[in-house]
Amino acid sequence: xxSSDGHIFxxxxxxxxxxxFALIALVDRRxxxxxxxxxxxxxxxxxxxxLLLAVSFWALLVxxxxxxxMVEMAFRPxxxxxxxxxxxxxxxxxxxxxxLYGSTTSTAAWNVTHLTAFWKTIVxxxxxxxxxxxxxxxLAFYMAQMAKAARVRLLLLLLIAPYWVNxxxxxxxxxxxxxxxxxxxxxxxxxxxxDAPVDFLGLDVGLYAGLSYAYLLLMIFPLYxxxxxxxxxxxxxxxxxxxxxxxxxxxxxxxxxxxxxxxxCTLVFMLTxxxxxxxxxxxxxxxxxFTPIVYDxxxxxxxxPQGSAYAFxxxxxxxxxxxxxxxxGKLSLGEITR
Amino acid sequence: xxxxxxxxxxxxxYIGLFFLYLFGPLLVMGISAFNTSSYxxxxxxxGFTWNWFLALANxxxxxxxxxxxxxxxxxxxxxxxxxxxxGAIMMQQITPRARGFxxxxxxxxxxxxxxxxxxxxxIFWRDLTTTLGSRLLYNGDFLTVLGQSSFISxxxxxxxxxxxxxxxxxxxxxxxxxxxxxxxxxxxxxxxFMRPALLSSAVxxxxxxxxxxxxxxxxxxxxxxxxxxxxxxxxxxxxxxxxALAVVIIAVTICGALLYEVLKRRDDARKARIARLASxxxxxxxxxx
Amino acid sequence: xxxAVELANLTVRFGDFTAVENANLRIQAxxxxxxxxxxxxxxxxxLRTISGFIDPTEGAVRIGGQDMRGVGANQRPTALIFxxxxxFPMMSVADNVGYGLRVRGVAKALRDRxxxxxxxxxxxxxxxxxxxxxxxGGQRQRVAIARALAVEPQVLLLDEPLSALDLKLRQHMxxxxxxxxxxxxxxxxxxxxDQGEALxxxxxxxxxxxxxxxxxxxxxxxxxxxxxxxxxxxxxxxNAIPGRITATADGEAALETPLGVLRGRxxxxxxxxxxxxxxVRPEMLLPDPTTPENRLSATVEDHAYEGNLTHLACRxxxxxxxxxxxxxxxxxxxxxGASIALGFAAGDARVLxxx
Numbered sequence: 001x002x003s004s005d006g007h008i009f010x011x012x013x014x015x016x017x018x019x020x021f022a023l024i025a026l027v028d029r030r031x032x033x034x035x036x037x038x039x040x041x042x043x044x045x046x047x048x049x050x051l052l053l054a055v056s057f058w059a060l061l062v063x064x065x066x067x068x069x070m071v072e073m074a075f076r077p078x079x080x081x082x083x084x085x086x087x088x089x090x091x092x093x094x095x096x097x098x099x100l101y102g103s104t105t106s107t108a109a110w111n112v113t114h115l116t117a118f119w120k121t122i123v124x125x126x127x128x129x130x131x132x133x134x135x136x137x138x139l140a141f142y143m144a145q146m147a148k149a150a151r152v153r154l155l156l157l158l159l160i161a162p163y164w165v166n167x168x169x170x171x172x173x174x175x176x177x178x179x180x181x182x183x184x185x186x187x188x189x190x191x192x193x194x195d196a197p198v199d200f201l202g203l204d205v206g207l208y209a210g211l212s213y214a215y216l217l218l219m220i221f222p223l224y225x226x227x228x229x230x231x232x233x234x235x236x237x238x239x240x241x242x243x244x245x246x247x248x249x250x251x252x253x254x255x256x257x258x259x260x261x262x263x264x265c266t267l268v269f270m271l272t273x274x275x276x277x278x279x280x281x282x283x284x285x286x287x288x289x290f291t292p293i294v295y296d297x298x299x300x301x302x303x304x305p306q307g308s309a310y311a312f313x314x315x316x317x318x319x320x321x322x323x324x325x326x327x328x329g330k331l332s333l334g335e336i337t338r
Numbered sequence: 339x340x341x342x343x344x345x346x347x348x349x350x351x352y353i354g355l356f357f358l359y360l361f362g363p364l365l366v367m368g369i370s371a372f373n374t375s376s377y378x379x380x381x382x383x384x385g386f387t388w389n390w391f392l393a394l395a396n397x398x399x400x401x402x403x404x405x406x407x408x409x410x411x412x413x414x415x416x417x418x419x420x421x422x423x424x425g426a427i428m429m430q431q432i433t434p435r436a437r438g439f440x441x442x443x444x445x446x447x448x449x450x451x452x453x454x455x456x457x458x459x460x461i462f463w464r465d466l467t468t469t470l471g472s473r474l475l476y477n478g479d480f481l482t483v484l485g486q487s488s489f490i491s492x493x494x495x496x497x498x499x500x501x502x503x504x505x506x507x508x509x510x511x512x513x514x515x516x517x518x519x520x521x522x523x524x525x526x527x528x529x530x531f532m533r534p535a536l537l538s539s540a541v542x543x544x545x546x547x548x549x550x551x552x553x554x555x556x557x558x559x560x561x562x563x564x565x566x567x568x569x570x571x572x573x574x575x576x577x578x579x580x581x582a583l584a585v586v587i588i589a590v591t592i593c594g595a596l597l598y599e600v601l602k603r604r605d606d607a608r609k610a611r612i613a614r615l616a617s618x619x620x621x622x623x624x625x626x627x
Numbered sequence: 628x629x630x631a632v633e634l635a636n637l638t639v640r641f642g643d644f645t646a647v648e649n650a651n652l653r654i655q656a657x658x659x660x661x662x663x664x665x666x667x668x669x670x671x672x673x674l675r676t677i678s679g680f681i682d683p684t685e686g687a688v689r690i691g692g693q694d695m696r697g698v699g700a701n702q703r704p705t706a707l708i709f710x711x712x713x714x715f716p717m718m719s720v721a722d723n724v725g726y727g728l729r730v731r732g733v734a735k736a737l738r739d740r741x742x743x744x745x746x747x748x749x750x751x752x753x754x755x756x757x758x759x760x761x762x763x764g765g766q767r768q769r770v771a772i773a774r775a776l777a778v779e780p781q782v783l784l785l786d787e788p789l790s791a792l793d794l795k796l797r798q799h800m801x802x803x804x805x806x807x808x809x810x811x812x813x814x815x816x817x818x819x820x821d822q823g824e825a826l827x828x829x830x831x832x833x834x835x836x837x838x839x840x841x842x843x844x845x846x847x848x849x850x851x852x853x854x855x856x857x858x859x860x861x862x863x864x865x866n867a868i869p870g871r872i873t874a875t876a877d878g879e880a881a882l883e884t885p886l887g888v889l890r891g892r893x894x895x896x897x898x899x900x901x902x903x904x905x906x907v908r909p910e911m912l913l914p915d916p917t918t919p920e921n922r923l924s925a926t927v928e929d930h931a932y933e934g935n936l937t938h939l940a941c942r943x944x945x946x947x948x949x950x951x952x953x954x955x956x957x958x959x960x961x962x963x964g965a966s967i968a969l970g971f972a973a974g975d976a977r978v979l980x981x982x
Contacts, residue, residue: 007469025435042520044524051431054420063446069465157595162364164545168569170363176366183379183380213363271452274451276555277569304461318449509713515679517778522730526726613760616762
């Protein structure tokens with residue numbers, strides 16, 4: 001298939017899916033499985049049009065088609081504009097080959113730089129996610145089950161406030177503290193604990209601290225919401241029965257808060273692995289995060305198909321993570337996106 | 339020391355450390371904005387100055403970026419709030435067989451990394467505008483609004499769905515029964531009911547848009563917003579002017595939070611008064627009967 | 628008299644479930660008409676079909692002689708008072724009452740006058756500026772009534788509107804509803820599962836069971852002369868004695884029962900040999916009877932003194948019987964375990980098919 005036909009296919013695909021569902025709906029109505037007024041009878045023509053147009057604009061032009069176009073581009077070769085649509089414009093795996101082997105043709109050597117960066121990103125994101133969970137769980141539990149209402153409101157306000165300071169500035173704050181002439185080094189030098197400044201940023205301490213800091217809120221809120229809906233009497237009952245504190249959490253609170261935990265972990269993982277600001281600001285010269293590499297494919301190498309392929313790989317990773325979390329927790333998508 | 343007080347002390351220490359982690363960096367950065375030292379630091383505090391704020395006010399790129407961020411924020415609110423509302427209403431009305439699939443599609447932007455949303459938006463509109471032969475829509479501001487709206491609309495939709503679930507369908511039927519048309523019911527009954535959700539959606543949409551970096555940095559193309567200018571500056575080197583910007587944003591945030599608290603208290607007081615009046619009326623009723 | 632509402636062979640199905648089966652009914656203009664039945668009997672479906680929220684599967688609804696097929700809920704000359712009242716929480720009391728006029732494009736000045744007038748009718752004259760949330764349950768009830776009356780409906784439909792109220796207030800509101808209906812003179816169609824409400828307020832009652840209308844009549848008829856076993860046992864308390872008809876004569880039937888041969892009215896002229904039940908109200912079972920017609924003896928198991936009357940729980944030949952003794956009966960009630968002679972007139976009992 002020529003890639004020019006690919007665009008037509010990609011444009012038609014969502015329309016075919018919609019048509020399929022419309023057909024099913026029509027059959028359901030015909031056979032009396034669905035009753036009541038139809039869509040326009042229920043909303044009126046004006047409002048009905050607004051609903052249809054707004055939702056189809058959003059779902060098609062803003063969400064689905066851009067994603068499909070990106071995926072489609074990931075399978076195309078990088079060609080000069082003149083060769084587009086020509087005989088060389090066919091679907092190919094060369095962009096993925098480049099990711100693995102560092103060359104679009106040869107498979108002789110691994111693309112160590114990119115693969116290491118990818119691997120490090122995934123592992124670090126998982127560690128940051130786990131770390132955030134451990135950091136936030138006690139506070140979420142305290143707010144949801146122990147603290148008084150007024151105290152909780154104050155804590156919530158305090159938690160939200162730092163998050164309207166944008167990501168770039170939050171990362172910058174860590175640079176002020178952890179830089180070679182930053183506050184921490186000055187303190188340690190002053191106290192005589194070290195003789196020469198420590199390069200915290202080069203050691204990636206800054207990166208991990210900044211990443212964990214950046215998405216703390218997105219872990220604590222789902223946890224808080226989930227634990228808050230747990231009936232406190234259950235915990236008291238377990239305590240009365242003599243359960244030790246760790247069993248109460250393991251057997252009662254955590255199973256109950258599972259959707260919230262899954263939701264928090266998914267969000268933090270997705271945001272961390274896709275983070276751009278923190279790696280750019282806090283990454284040392286040797287710490288390659290995957291997202292800046294993707295960025296460079298576009299705006300340094302000007303190789304859009306390759307950039308698309310890299311973005312697609314990142315997307316697949318996130319989808320895999322979401323599916324793994326859903327599978328592990330035996331949850332549905334609706335439960336973790338509340 | 340008893341076990342209980344040890345526990346309390348441990349809890350207090352933990353919460354203290356947590357909030358130190360949360361506010362420490364911001365505090366240090368904030369103080370560094372007033373230090374005359376040309377590298378942002380608090381040790382040693384060489385002297386107090388407002389100069390970094392002046393530098394910020396004279397930074398043309400920053401001011402331009404700020405204006406652009408405000409424009410984009412307003413456009414995102416104007417687009418994402420109505421779309422999110424429509425998405426929430428559609429969620430209720432779509433044929434049950436398609437509901438799960440529909441939800442998956444419209445919620446997916448929330449779970450997609452921002453950079454991917456930015457990249458895909460740029461690719462799609464570049465191809466589309468090339469095919470259509472007009473580059474008018476291949477514009478950084480326009481693409482940023484679309485890219486951001488993709489997930490911000492989903493936030494708005496989730497807020498609206500939560501509110502919509504508490505809507506009593508009998509209100510709609512009551513309106514219909516009294517002779518209102520479907521359109522009138524939407525404007526007179528549904529929309530006023532959704533007002534709190536729409537307001538919080540609007541605030542959330544604006545703030546999310548204003549502070550967004552990942553999607554924006556791709557979608558903005560050659561143009562600039564405050565965050566992209568900022569990111570550029572930070573990569574070039576550290577200057578206390580950046581800290582000064584943080585101080586301004588923090589100050590605005592604190593004012594916003596205080597305002598929110600005041601409004602919330604006032605609303606709580608109003609609700610309490612209404613509840614009191616209702617129970618008084620109830621007591622009077624029973625006395626008559 | 629003209630018909631306000633007519634149901635002609637009305638059937639409503641939801642998928643495989645039949646909510647209303649072949650209902651035929653004429654409700655007169657100015658009548659206070661009630662549908663009485665247990666929950667799930669189809670009464671709410673009938674109401675919602677009349678108001679236009681549900682389309683009939685078969686048959687027709689006519690209002691003022693006109694077929695309502697294809698006429699939307701917002702174009703029918705009916706107004707519905709919802710069980711939840713469905714007052715608009717985002718509007719003031721006056722705006723709620725005036726809403727129907729507002730969507731009809733009535734000018735503000737005229738609308739305000741009408742709203743004031745209606746608020747006076749329901750004794751809420753000074754409450755127009757309040758928010759709905761500030762009102763008591765009884766006041767909300769009145770707002771709902773005023774709001775429905777504002778559109779000058781031919782028919783007012785009420786869906787168990789009193790069920791959320793406190794018992795005392797509920798009784799008070801019964802009188803008030805009846806008074807308002809007399810004052811405005813339009814047809815009220817009232818839905819309830821509470822026989823007390825139906826009996827005290829209605830001109831006529833339709834008793835419903837499992838989607839069917841079992842009997843239509845005024846309160847006295849439904850209570851004293853039930854057509855079916857369901858009506859006899861749903862409206863008021865009754866004693867059911869099973870048996871087989873052995874003889875019929877003069878509109879009466881003799882029934883061979885475990886308690887001997889008993890006689891009662893035979894309204895459906897059931898033939899000899901039919902298995903049937905004899906229904907007799909507890910207050911018609913008299914102790915130490917003087918009438919010779921139907922006599923039986925029972926053992927008192929328990930008695931409950933309720934002030935204005937005494938409830939006796941008896942047993943005879945394995946059947947439970949309930950007897951009511953009036954307050955005027957000054958004799959000491961028989962002790963538990965005592966034997967008691969009971970009797971009733973054949974005219975006070977009804978022989979009906981097994982339900």
